[in-house]
Amino acid sequence: MPRTSILTRTDHDRDSAGMTYVYPVVSRRARGVSIGVNLNPNNACNWACVYCQVPDLKRGTAPPIDLARLETELRAMLDDVVHGDFMQxxxxxxxxxxxxxxxxxxGEPTSARAFPEVVxxxxxxxADFGLVGREGSAQGQAAKLVLITNGSLADRPRVQQGLRRIAALGGEAWFKFDSATAEGMRAINQTRVSPARQFERxxxxxxxxxxxxQTCVFARDGAPPSEAEQAAYLAAVTRIRAExxxxxxxxxxxxxxxxMQPQASRLSALPAEWLEAYAERIRAAGLPVRVSP
Structure with a gap:
Protein backbone atom coordinates (compact mmCIF):
# COMPACT_ATOMS: atom_id res chain seq x y z
CA MET A 1 0.00 0.00 0.00
CA PRO A 2 1.27 3.52 -0.74
CA ARG A 3 2.21 5.60 2.27
CA THR A 4 0.79 9.03 3.05
CA SER A 5 3.32 10.29 5.60
CA ILE A 6 5.58 13.30 5.03
CA LEU A 7 8.87 12.40 3.35
CA THR A 8 12.12 13.18 5.13
CA ARG A 9 15.79 13.22 4.12
CA THR A 10 16.42 10.11 6.21
CA ASP A 11 13.58 8.01 4.74
CA HIS A 12 14.32 6.57 1.29
CA ASP A 13 11.86 3.68 1.42
CA ARG A 14 11.68 2.25 -2.12
CA ASP A 15 8.14 0.98 -1.41
CA SER A 16 6.68 4.28 -0.21
CA ALA A 17 4.56 4.74 -3.35
CA GLY A 18 3.39 1.12 -3.46
CA MET A 19 5.02 0.69 -6.88
CA THR A 20 7.55 -1.79 -8.28
CA TYR A 21 9.98 0.61 -9.92
CA VAL A 22 9.14 4.20 -8.93
CA TYR A 23 9.48 5.91 -5.57
CA PRO A 24 9.76 9.52 -4.32
CA VAL A 25 12.37 10.83 -1.89
CA VAL A 26 13.51 14.11 -0.41
CA SER A 27 17.18 14.04 -1.35
CA ARG A 28 20.04 15.76 0.48
CA ARG A 29 22.21 15.87 -2.60
CA ALA A 30 19.40 16.88 -4.96
CA ARG A 31 18.18 19.51 -2.46
CA GLY A 32 14.55 18.79 -3.28
CA VAL A 33 12.30 15.98 -4.47
CA SER A 34 13.86 13.18 -6.49
CA ILE A 35 11.71 10.61 -8.27
CA GLY A 36 13.68 7.38 -8.03
CA VAL A 37 13.57 4.63 -10.64
CA ASN A 38 14.65 1.34 -9.07
CA LEU A 39 15.77 -1.15 -11.73
CA ASN A 40 16.94 -3.59 -9.04
CA PRO A 41 13.82 -4.55 -7.08
CA ASN A 42 15.55 -7.90 -6.49
CA ASN A 43 18.07 -6.14 -4.16
CA ALA A 44 20.96 -7.34 -6.35
CA CYS A 45 24.13 -5.38 -7.02
CA ASN A 46 27.57 -6.23 -8.36
CA TRP A 47 29.16 -4.26 -5.49
CA ALA A 48 28.35 -4.46 -1.76
CA CYS A 49 29.25 -1.10 -0.25
CA VAL A 50 29.50 -1.31 3.52
CA TYR A 51 27.32 1.79 4.00
CA CYS A 52 24.51 0.55 1.71
CA GLN A 53 21.00 1.02 3.12
CA VAL A 54 19.47 -1.82 1.08
CA PRO A 55 18.27 -4.70 3.28
CA ASP A 56 19.00 -8.27 2.20
CA LEU A 57 21.51 -7.03 -0.38
CA LYS A 58 22.86 -9.79 -2.61
CA ARG A 59 25.38 -10.05 -5.42
CA GLY A 60 23.88 -10.04 -8.87
CA THR A 61 22.35 -7.93 -11.61
CA ALA A 62 19.02 -6.31 -12.38
CA PRO A 63 16.18 -8.62 -13.43
CA PRO A 64 14.31 -8.20 -16.74
CA ILE A 65 12.47 -4.86 -16.71
CA ASP A 66 8.73 -4.60 -17.43
CA LEU A 67 8.95 -1.43 -19.52
CA ALA A 68 5.18 -1.01 -19.78
CA ARG A 69 4.77 -1.17 -16.01
CA LEU A 70 7.67 1.24 -15.49
CA GLU A 71 6.11 3.75 -17.86
CA THR A 72 2.69 3.46 -16.21
CA GLU A 73 4.19 4.00 -12.75
CA LEU A 74 6.38 6.92 -13.81
CA ARG A 75 3.49 8.68 -15.54
CA ALA A 76 1.27 8.22 -12.48
CA MET A 77 3.95 9.57 -10.13
CA LEU A 78 4.82 12.57 -12.30
CA ASP A 79 1.15 13.39 -12.80
CA ASP A 80 0.73 13.54 -9.01
CA VAL A 81 3.88 15.64 -8.58
CA VAL A 82 3.43 18.03 -11.51
CA HIS A 83 -0.36 18.32 -11.72
CA GLY A 84 -1.58 16.99 -8.36
CA ASP A 85 -1.13 17.92 -4.70
CA PHE A 86 1.78 15.56 -3.97
CA MET A 87 4.06 18.36 -2.81
CA GLN A 88 1.50 19.65 -0.31
CA GLY A 107 21.50 -2.08 -7.02
CA GLU A 108 23.56 -0.97 -10.02
CA PRO A 109 21.04 0.36 -12.60
CA THR A 110 23.36 -0.06 -15.59
CA SER A 111 23.32 -3.83 -14.99
CA ALA A 112 19.82 -3.90 -16.51
CA ARG A 113 20.02 -5.27 -20.06
CA ALA A 114 17.31 -2.80 -21.06
CA PHE A 115 19.25 0.18 -19.65
CA PRO A 116 19.32 2.21 -22.91
CA GLU A 117 15.64 1.46 -23.54
CA VAL A 118 14.84 2.61 -19.99
CA VAL A 119 16.67 5.88 -20.59
CA ALA A 127 9.26 15.41 -22.22
CA ASP A 128 5.52 14.70 -22.13
CA PHE A 129 5.38 16.44 -18.73
CA GLY A 130 7.43 19.42 -19.92
CA LEU A 131 10.38 18.49 -17.74
CA VAL A 132 13.12 18.43 -20.39
CA GLY A 133 15.09 21.44 -21.57
CA ARG A 134 13.74 24.97 -21.30
CA GLU A 135 10.07 24.13 -20.84
CA GLY A 136 10.34 23.68 -17.08
CA SER A 137 8.18 21.90 -14.55
CA ALA A 138 5.18 23.01 -12.56
CA GLN A 139 7.69 24.29 -10.00
CA GLY A 140 9.14 26.70 -12.55
CA GLN A 141 12.15 24.79 -13.85
CA ALA A 142 13.20 21.75 -15.80
CA ALA A 143 14.04 18.54 -13.98
CA LYS A 144 17.18 16.55 -14.74
CA LEU A 145 17.56 12.88 -15.52
CA VAL A 146 20.28 11.60 -13.18
CA LEU A 147 22.08 8.27 -13.29
CA ILE A 148 23.50 7.20 -9.91
CA THR A 149 26.08 4.55 -10.74
CA ASN A 150 29.16 2.78 -9.46
CA GLY A 151 30.55 3.07 -12.98
CA SER A 152 31.67 -0.54 -13.09
CA LEU A 153 29.95 -1.23 -16.43
CA ALA A 154 30.70 2.10 -18.10
CA ASP A 155 32.92 0.49 -20.73
CA ARG A 156 30.03 -1.57 -22.16
CA PRO A 157 28.50 -0.32 -25.44
CA ARG A 158 24.88 -0.47 -24.22
CA VAL A 159 25.77 1.54 -21.11
CA GLN A 160 27.60 4.11 -23.21
CA GLN A 161 24.56 4.33 -25.47
CA GLY A 162 22.46 5.19 -22.43
CA LEU A 163 25.03 7.74 -21.21
CA ARG A 164 24.96 9.55 -24.54
CA ARG A 165 21.19 9.73 -24.42
CA ILE A 166 21.21 11.04 -20.84
CA ALA A 167 23.58 13.78 -21.97
CA ALA A 168 21.33 14.63 -24.94
CA LEU A 169 18.42 15.02 -22.50
CA GLY A 170 20.42 17.49 -20.41
CA GLY A 171 21.00 14.95 -17.64
CA GLU A 172 24.07 13.88 -15.71
CA ALA A 173 25.79 10.92 -14.07
CA TRP A 174 26.82 10.63 -10.42
CA PHE A 175 29.80 8.28 -10.45
CA LYS A 176 30.67 6.51 -7.19
CA PHE A 177 34.25 7.39 -6.22
CA ASP A 178 34.71 6.61 -2.53
CA SER A 179 38.39 5.65 -2.69
CA ALA A 180 41.32 5.88 -5.07
CA THR A 181 43.20 2.89 -3.61
CA ALA A 182 42.73 -0.84 -4.11
CA GLU A 183 42.63 -1.36 -0.35
CA GLY A 184 40.01 1.33 0.08
CA MET A 185 37.79 0.00 -2.68
CA ARG A 186 37.95 -3.50 -1.20
CA ALA A 187 37.15 -2.21 2.29
CA ILE A 188 34.39 0.25 1.31
CA ASN A 189 32.86 -1.07 -1.91
CA GLN A 190 33.87 -4.72 -1.49
CA THR A 191 35.08 -4.94 -5.06
CA ARG A 192 38.41 -6.01 -6.53
CA VAL A 193 38.15 -3.61 -9.44
CA SER A 194 41.50 -1.87 -9.80
CA PRO A 195 41.62 1.89 -9.26
CA ALA A 196 43.33 2.26 -12.65
CA ARG A 197 40.48 0.48 -14.46
CA GLN A 198 37.88 2.45 -12.53
CA PHE A 199 39.64 5.71 -13.41
CA GLU A 200 39.43 4.74 -17.09
CA ARG A 201 35.71 4.15 -16.70
CA GLN A 214 29.81 10.98 -5.55
CA THR A 215 31.98 10.29 -2.53
CA CYS A 216 30.74 8.89 0.77
CA VAL A 217 33.01 9.50 3.76
CA PHE A 218 32.49 8.10 7.25
CA ALA A 219 34.31 6.89 10.32
CA ARG A 220 35.16 3.21 10.69
CA ASP A 221 35.74 2.09 14.27
CA GLY A 222 35.68 5.78 15.20
CA ALA A 223 38.47 6.80 12.82
CA PRO A 224 38.08 8.93 9.66
CA PRO A 225 39.75 7.94 6.38
CA SER A 226 43.52 7.73 6.82
CA GLU A 227 45.82 10.43 5.58
CA ALA A 228 47.08 7.98 2.96
CA GLU A 229 43.51 7.46 1.70
CA GLN A 230 42.89 11.21 1.59
CA ALA A 231 46.18 11.83 -0.22
CA ALA A 232 45.37 9.21 -2.86
CA TYR A 233 41.96 10.75 -3.45
CA LEU A 234 43.46 14.23 -3.79
CA ALA A 235 46.05 12.87 -6.22
CA ALA A 236 43.21 11.43 -8.33
CA VAL A 237 41.52 14.85 -8.36
CA THR A 238 44.80 16.44 -9.45
CA ARG A 239 45.08 13.86 -12.25
CA ILE A 240 41.51 14.57 -13.36
CA ARG A 241 42.43 18.22 -13.75
CA ALA A 242 45.80 17.50 -15.39
CA GLU A 243 44.23 15.21 -18.00
CA MET A 260 21.86 -2.34 6.53
CA GLN A 261 25.05 -4.33 5.97
CA PRO A 262 26.92 -6.62 8.43
CA GLN A 263 29.58 -3.92 9.04
CA ALA A 264 27.01 -1.33 10.16
CA SER A 265 28.05 -1.31 13.82
CA ARG A 266 31.59 -0.24 12.84
CA LEU A 267 30.44 2.80 10.87
CA SER A 268 29.53 6.25 12.14
CA ALA A 269 28.99 9.73 10.73
CA LEU A 270 31.82 12.23 10.68
CA PRO A 271 31.28 15.77 12.00
CA ALA A 272 30.14 18.33 9.43
CA GLU A 273 33.30 20.30 10.20
CA TRP A 274 35.47 17.35 9.12
CA LEU A 275 33.60 17.04 5.82
CA GLU A 276 33.94 20.74 5.13
CA ALA A 277 37.68 20.69 5.88
CA TYR A 278 38.13 17.75 3.50
CA ALA A 279 36.03 19.58 0.91
CA GLU A 280 38.42 22.53 1.11
CA ARG A 281 41.35 20.23 0.34
CA ILE A 282 39.49 18.84 -2.69
CA ARG A 283 38.68 22.35 -3.89
CA ALA A 284 42.34 23.27 -3.54
CA ALA A 285 43.18 20.26 -5.75
CA GLY A 286 40.96 21.68 -8.44
CA LEU A 287 37.33 20.52 -8.29
CA PRO A 288 34.17 22.22 -6.96
CA VAL A 289 32.54 20.40 -4.02
CA ARG A 290 28.98 20.24 -2.69
CA VAL A 291 28.83 18.97 0.89
CA SER A 292 25.89 17.04 2.34
CA PRO A 293 26.66 16.02 5.96
Missing amino acids: RRVPPEARRLNDVALSGN ELIGRVM LAATARLCPTWL AIPVQGVLLYGLARPS
Whole structure:
Protein backbone atom coordinates (compact mmCIF):
# COMPACT_ATOMS: atom_id res chain seq x y z
CA MET A 1 0.00 0.00 0.00
CA PRO A 2 1.27 3.52 -0.74
CA ARG A 3 2.21 5.60 2.27
CA THR A 4 0.79 9.03 3.05
CA SER A 5 3.32 10.29 5.60
CA ILE A 6 5.58 13.30 5.03
CA LEU A 7 8.87 12.40 3.35
CA THR A 8 12.12 13.18 5.13
CA ARG A 9 15.79 13.22 4.12
CA THR A 10 16.42 10.11 6.21
CA ASP A 11 13.58 8.01 4.74
CA HIS A 12 14.32 6.57 1.29
CA ASP A 13 11.86 3.68 1.42
CA ARG A 14 11.68 2.25 -2.12
CA ASP A 15 8.14 0.98 -1.41
CA SER A 16 6.68 4.28 -0.21
CA ALA A 17 4.56 4.74 -3.35
CA GLY A 18 3.39 1.12 -3.46
CA MET A 19 5.02 0.69 -6.88
CA THR A 20 7.55 -1.79 -8.28
CA TYR A 21 9.98 0.61 -9.92
CA VAL A 22 9.14 4.20 -8.93
CA TYR A 23 9.48 5.91 -5.57
CA PRO A 24 9.76 9.52 -4.32
CA VAL A 25 12.37 10.83 -1.89
CA VAL A 26 13.51 14.11 -0.41
CA SER A 27 17.18 14.04 -1.35
CA ARG A 28 20.04 15.76 0.48
CA ARG A 29 22.21 15.87 -2.60
CA ALA A 30 19.40 16.88 -4.96
CA ARG A 31 18.18 19.51 -2.46
CA GLY A 32 14.55 18.79 -3.28
CA VAL A 33 12.30 15.98 -4.47
CA SER A 34 13.86 13.18 -6.49
CA ILE A 35 11.71 10.61 -8.27
CA GLY A 36 13.68 7.38 -8.03
CA VAL A 37 13.57 4.63 -10.64
CA ASN A 38 14.65 1.34 -9.07
CA LEU A 39 15.77 -1.15 -11.73
CA ASN A 40 16.94 -3.59 -9.04
CA PRO A 41 13.82 -4.55 -7.08
CA ASN A 42 15.55 -7.90 -6.49
CA ASN A 43 18.07 -6.14 -4.16
CA ALA A 44 20.96 -7.34 -6.35
CA CYS A 45 24.13 -5.38 -7.02
CA ASN A 46 27.57 -6.23 -8.36
CA TRP A 47 29.16 -4.26 -5.49
CA ALA A 48 28.35 -4.46 -1.76
CA CYS A 49 29.25 -1.10 -0.25
CA VAL A 50 29.50 -1.31 3.52
CA TYR A 51 27.32 1.79 4.00
CA CYS A 52 24.51 0.55 1.71
CA GLN A 53 21.00 1.02 3.12
CA VAL A 54 19.47 -1.82 1.08
CA PRO A 55 18.27 -4.70 3.28
CA ASP A 56 19.00 -8.27 2.20
CA LEU A 57 21.51 -7.03 -0.38
CA LYS A 58 22.86 -9.79 -2.61
CA ARG A 59 25.38 -10.05 -5.42
CA GLY A 60 23.88 -10.04 -8.87
CA THR A 61 22.35 -7.93 -11.61
CA ALA A 62 19.02 -6.31 -12.38
CA PRO A 63 16.18 -8.62 -13.43
CA PRO A 64 14.31 -8.20 -16.74
CA ILE A 65 12.47 -4.86 -16.71
CA ASP A 66 8.73 -4.60 -17.43
CA LEU A 67 8.95 -1.43 -19.52
CA ALA A 68 5.18 -1.01 -19.78
CA ARG A 69 4.77 -1.17 -16.01
CA LEU A 70 7.67 1.24 -15.49
CA GLU A 71 6.11 3.75 -17.86
CA THR A 72 2.69 3.46 -16.21
CA GLU A 73 4.19 4.00 -12.75
CA LEU A 74 6.38 6.92 -13.81
CA ARG A 75 3.49 8.68 -15.54
CA ALA A 76 1.27 8.22 -12.48
CA MET A 77 3.95 9.57 -10.13
CA LEU A 78 4.82 12.57 -12.30
CA ASP A 79 1.15 13.39 -12.80
CA ASP A 80 0.73 13.54 -9.01
CA VAL A 81 3.88 15.64 -8.58
CA VAL A 82 3.43 18.03 -11.51
CA HIS A 83 -0.36 18.32 -11.72
CA GLY A 84 -1.58 16.99 -8.36
CA ASP A 85 -1.13 17.92 -4.70
CA PHE A 86 1.78 15.56 -3.97
CA MET A 87 4.06 18.36 -2.81
CA GLN A 88 1.50 19.65 -0.31
CA ARG A 89 0.61 16.15 0.94
CA ARG A 90 4.02 14.51 1.18
CA VAL A 91 6.84 17.08 1.13
CA PRO A 92 7.98 19.59 3.77
CA PRO A 93 7.66 23.21 2.54
CA GLU A 94 11.41 23.82 2.23
CA ALA A 95 11.83 20.90 -0.21
CA ARG A 96 8.85 21.45 -2.53
CA ARG A 97 10.92 21.48 -5.70
CA LEU A 98 11.14 18.69 -8.25
CA ASN A 99 14.85 18.34 -8.94
CA ASP A 100 15.26 15.13 -10.90
CA VAL A 101 14.23 11.70 -12.01
CA ALA A 102 17.04 9.45 -10.78
CA LEU A 103 18.03 6.00 -11.98
CA SER A 104 18.96 4.69 -8.58
CA GLY A 105 17.53 2.14 -6.18
CA ASN A 106 18.59 -1.19 -4.75
CA GLY A 107 21.50 -2.08 -7.02
CA GLU A 108 23.56 -0.97 -10.02
CA PRO A 109 21.04 0.36 -12.60
CA THR A 110 23.36 -0.06 -15.59
CA SER A 111 23.32 -3.83 -14.99
CA ALA A 112 19.82 -3.90 -16.51
CA ARG A 113 20.02 -5.27 -20.06
CA ALA A 114 17.31 -2.80 -21.06
CA PHE A 115 19.25 0.18 -19.65
CA PRO A 116 19.32 2.21 -22.91
CA GLU A 117 15.64 1.46 -23.54
CA VAL A 118 14.84 2.61 -19.99
CA VAL A 119 16.67 5.88 -20.59
CA GLU A 120 14.70 6.46 -23.80
CA LEU A 121 11.45 5.70 -21.99
CA ILE A 122 12.19 8.09 -19.12
CA GLY A 123 13.23 10.83 -21.52
CA ARG A 124 10.00 10.46 -23.48
CA VAL A 125 7.83 10.57 -20.35
CA MET A 126 9.70 13.56 -18.91
CA ALA A 127 9.26 15.41 -22.22
CA ASP A 128 5.52 14.70 -22.13
CA PHE A 129 5.38 16.44 -18.73
CA GLY A 130 7.43 19.42 -19.92
CA LEU A 131 10.38 18.49 -17.74
CA VAL A 132 13.12 18.43 -20.39
CA GLY A 133 15.09 21.44 -21.57
CA ARG A 134 13.74 24.97 -21.30
CA GLU A 135 10.07 24.13 -20.84
CA GLY A 136 10.34 23.68 -17.08
CA SER A 137 8.18 21.90 -14.55
CA ALA A 138 5.18 23.01 -12.56
CA GLN A 139 7.69 24.29 -10.00
CA GLY A 140 9.14 26.70 -12.55
CA GLN A 141 12.15 24.79 -13.85
CA ALA A 142 13.20 21.75 -15.80
CA ALA A 143 14.04 18.54 -13.98
CA LYS A 144 17.18 16.55 -14.74
CA LEU A 145 17.56 12.88 -15.52
CA VAL A 146 20.28 11.60 -13.18
CA LEU A 147 22.08 8.27 -13.29
CA ILE A 148 23.50 7.20 -9.91
CA THR A 149 26.08 4.55 -10.74
CA ASN A 150 29.16 2.78 -9.46
CA GLY A 151 30.55 3.07 -12.98
CA SER A 152 31.67 -0.54 -13.09
CA LEU A 153 29.95 -1.23 -16.43
CA ALA A 154 30.70 2.10 -18.10
CA ASP A 155 32.92 0.49 -20.73
CA ARG A 156 30.03 -1.57 -22.16
CA PRO A 157 28.50 -0.32 -25.44
CA ARG A 158 24.88 -0.47 -24.22
CA VAL A 159 25.77 1.54 -21.11
CA GLN A 160 27.60 4.11 -23.21
CA GLN A 161 24.56 4.33 -25.47
CA GLY A 162 22.46 5.19 -22.43
CA LEU A 163 25.03 7.74 -21.21
CA ARG A 164 24.96 9.55 -24.54
CA ARG A 165 21.19 9.73 -24.42
CA ILE A 166 21.21 11.04 -20.84
CA ALA A 167 23.58 13.78 -21.97
CA ALA A 168 21.33 14.63 -24.94
CA LEU A 169 18.42 15.02 -22.50
CA GLY A 170 20.42 17.49 -20.41
CA GLY A 171 21.00 14.95 -17.64
CA GLU A 172 24.07 13.88 -15.71
CA ALA A 173 25.79 10.92 -14.07
CA TRP A 174 26.82 10.63 -10.42
CA PHE A 175 29.80 8.28 -10.45
CA LYS A 176 30.67 6.51 -7.19
CA PHE A 177 34.25 7.39 -6.22
CA ASP A 178 34.71 6.61 -2.53
CA SER A 179 38.39 5.65 -2.69
CA ALA A 180 41.32 5.88 -5.07
CA THR A 181 43.20 2.89 -3.61
CA ALA A 182 42.73 -0.84 -4.11
CA GLU A 183 42.63 -1.36 -0.35
CA GLY A 184 40.01 1.33 0.08
CA MET A 185 37.79 0.00 -2.68
CA ARG A 186 37.95 -3.50 -1.20
CA ALA A 187 37.15 -2.21 2.29
CA ILE A 188 34.39 0.25 1.31
CA ASN A 189 32.86 -1.07 -1.91
CA GLN A 190 33.87 -4.72 -1.49
CA THR A 191 35.08 -4.94 -5.06
CA ARG A 192 38.41 -6.01 -6.53
CA VAL A 193 38.15 -3.61 -9.44
CA SER A 194 41.50 -1.87 -9.80
CA PRO A 195 41.62 1.89 -9.26
CA ALA A 196 43.33 2.26 -12.65
CA ARG A 197 40.48 0.48 -14.46
CA GLN A 198 37.88 2.45 -12.53
CA PHE A 199 39.64 5.71 -13.41
CA GLU A 200 39.43 4.74 -17.09
CA ARG A 201 35.71 4.15 -16.70
CA LEU A 202 35.33 7.50 -14.98
CA ALA A 203 37.10 9.24 -17.84
CA ALA A 204 34.91 7.46 -20.39
CA THR A 205 31.74 8.38 -18.50
CA ALA A 206 32.70 12.04 -18.10
CA ARG A 207 33.48 12.36 -21.80
CA LEU A 208 30.07 10.96 -22.74
CA CYS A 209 27.87 12.66 -20.14
CA PRO A 210 28.21 15.49 -17.58
CA THR A 211 29.54 13.67 -14.53
CA TRP A 212 29.91 14.36 -10.80
CA LEU A 213 31.95 12.23 -8.45
CA GLN A 214 29.81 10.98 -5.55
CA THR A 215 31.98 10.29 -2.53
CA CYS A 216 30.74 8.89 0.77
CA VAL A 217 33.01 9.50 3.76
CA PHE A 218 32.49 8.10 7.25
CA ALA A 219 34.31 6.89 10.32
CA ARG A 220 35.16 3.21 10.69
CA ASP A 221 35.74 2.09 14.27
CA GLY A 222 35.68 5.78 15.20
CA ALA A 223 38.47 6.80 12.82
CA PRO A 224 38.08 8.93 9.66
CA PRO A 225 39.75 7.94 6.38
CA SER A 226 43.52 7.73 6.82
CA GLU A 227 45.82 10.43 5.58
CA ALA A 228 47.08 7.98 2.96
CA GLU A 229 43.51 7.46 1.70
CA GLN A 230 42.89 11.21 1.59
CA ALA A 231 46.18 11.83 -0.22
CA ALA A 232 45.37 9.21 -2.86
CA TYR A 233 41.96 10.75 -3.45
CA LEU A 234 43.46 14.23 -3.79
CA ALA A 235 46.05 12.87 -6.22
CA ALA A 236 43.21 11.43 -8.33
CA VAL A 237 41.52 14.85 -8.36
CA THR A 238 44.80 16.44 -9.45
CA ARG A 239 45.08 13.86 -12.25
CA ILE A 240 41.51 14.57 -13.36
CA ARG A 241 42.43 18.22 -13.75
CA ALA A 242 45.80 17.50 -15.39
CA GLU A 243 44.23 15.21 -18.00
CA ALA A 244 41.36 17.63 -18.63
CA ILE A 245 38.73 15.01 -17.81
CA PRO A 246 35.50 17.04 -17.78
CA VAL A 247 34.29 16.12 -14.28
CA GLN A 248 31.80 18.70 -12.99
CA GLY A 249 32.77 18.41 -9.33
CA VAL A 250 32.37 16.29 -6.21
CA LEU A 251 29.22 15.44 -4.25
CA LEU A 252 30.77 14.80 -0.84
CA TYR A 253 28.36 13.28 1.66
CA GLY A 254 28.26 11.54 5.00
CA LEU A 255 26.06 8.95 6.66
CA ALA A 256 22.54 10.25 7.19
CA ARG A 257 20.83 6.84 7.30
CA PRO A 258 22.01 3.62 8.94
CA SER A 259 23.74 0.94 6.91
CA MET A 260 21.86 -2.34 6.53
CA GLN A 261 25.05 -4.33 5.97
CA PRO A 262 26.92 -6.62 8.43
CA GLN A 263 29.58 -3.92 9.04
CA ALA A 264 27.01 -1.33 10.16
CA SER A 265 28.05 -1.31 13.82
CA ARG A 266 31.59 -0.24 12.84
CA LEU A 267 30.44 2.80 10.87
CA SER A 268 29.53 6.25 12.14
CA ALA A 269 28.99 9.73 10.73
CA LEU A 270 31.82 12.23 10.68
CA PRO A 271 31.28 15.77 12.00
CA ALA A 272 30.14 18.33 9.43
CA GLU A 273 33.30 20.30 10.20
CA TRP A 274 35.47 17.35 9.12
CA LEU A 275 33.60 17.04 5.82
CA GLU A 276 33.94 20.74 5.13
CA ALA A 277 37.68 20.69 5.88
CA TYR A 278 38.13 17.75 3.50
CA ALA A 279 36.03 19.58 0.91
CA GLU A 280 38.42 22.53 1.11
CA ARG A 281 41.35 20.23 0.34
CA ILE A 282 39.49 18.84 -2.69
CA ARG A 283 38.68 22.35 -3.89
CA ALA A 284 42.34 23.27 -3.54
CA ALA A 285 43.18 20.26 -5.75
CA GLY A 286 40.96 21.68 -8.44
CA LEU A 287 37.33 20.52 -8.29
CA PRO A 288 34.17 22.22 -6.96
CA VAL A 289 32.54 20.40 -4.02
CA ARG A 290 28.98 20.24 -2.69
CA VAL A 291 28.83 18.97 0.89
CA SER A 292 25.89 17.04 2.34
CA PRO A 293 26.66 16.02 5.96
